[in-house]
Amino acid sequence: MDSHNQDTDQPTRQRVARSILVNGPSTAAALAERLHLTPAAVRRHLDHLVEEGAVEARDPRPAGHRGRGRPAKVFALTERGRDGFEAQYDDLANQALRFLADTGGEDAVRAFADRRAAFIEERFPAVAAAHPEATPAEVLALVFSDEGYAASVRQLPVVGEQLCQQHCPVSHVAHEFPQLCEAETAAIARVLGTHVQRLATIAHGDGVCTTCIPGSTTEKKEQVTS
The missing domain is CATH 1.10.10.10 (Winged helix-like DNA-binding domain superfamily/Winged helix DNA-binding domain)
Known part of the structure; x- marks a missing residue:
């Protein structure tokens, strides 16, 4: 042909x-x-x-x-076939956010990022109630996994816990618009009531998104359950 x-x-x-x-x-x-x-x-x-x-x-x-x-x-x-469609959706999302940035400015993009990250705070209480044995970080992993992030928690001696996201549905878009990652990090900090730090992101070429969560959140959980 x-x-x-x-x-x-x-x-x-x-x-x-x-x-x-x-x-x-x-x-x-x-x-x-x-x-x-x-x-x-x-x-x-x-x-x-x-x-x-x-x-x-x-x-x-x-x-x-x-x-x-x-x-x-x-x-x-196949996975390759699905990736092809995801790439098309990424292109469309990038175009939409560029238009939003051009017409509404930085504040509009940040407002959109905050709205998108709202699922974290909206779903956290119900998931925590359904899994009383889980630490706050483990609850977050469940919330993120339900949204397609393939999240898990790694225990770090002395430091605390690390939220790891093996997949990011918006990584290609977040590469150009880091406000998406920033909004997620801020929402994580709010539901935990403590400062957290993003150590790596898939959007910036790392193999996994990692967020460091201080040990105080684990200690709070132990105090509540004891």
Whole structure:
């Protein structure tokens, strides 16, 4: 296939991938019906997406098969395929924040960052009540993990605890707009009632976001539970 055909096929290929993203693993027949394409066209696009590593073919679950013959394979997005969509969303978010900065200035961007970080203070009390055995840092890890940050807590002798986020859903955007990280750090400090310090961020090229939490928060928890 020449490059011209590949260029004209790209929008349709994106529709196929997006349909899988939205609806979950799908058969070629289901995609063809959903997108009003011929099965042959869908299979051609799927073959290309599989070759790119954006989609993988899987055997369907046995419970979903009825009738005779081998059940049709389903096609699912790979991690690479999902990353492609995340990159598009990052570009859109960057454009939106640049527009906000141009029209509303620094205060508008900071207000947006504060609004986005509000989930930390909003969810902390309920999660803490549901997990009375957890330290405040561990409660934060649960809150962040629910938001897609893959967070955990590391105990540090003498110092206290360290909140570690293995993934950051807004890292690419926060690279240009550090106000997002600053708002999260401020919200963490408010719910803990103590000063905390960001030691590293994925947005600045580190492998993990780490926030140092003084030992006093652990001691407070021990006093409450004793």
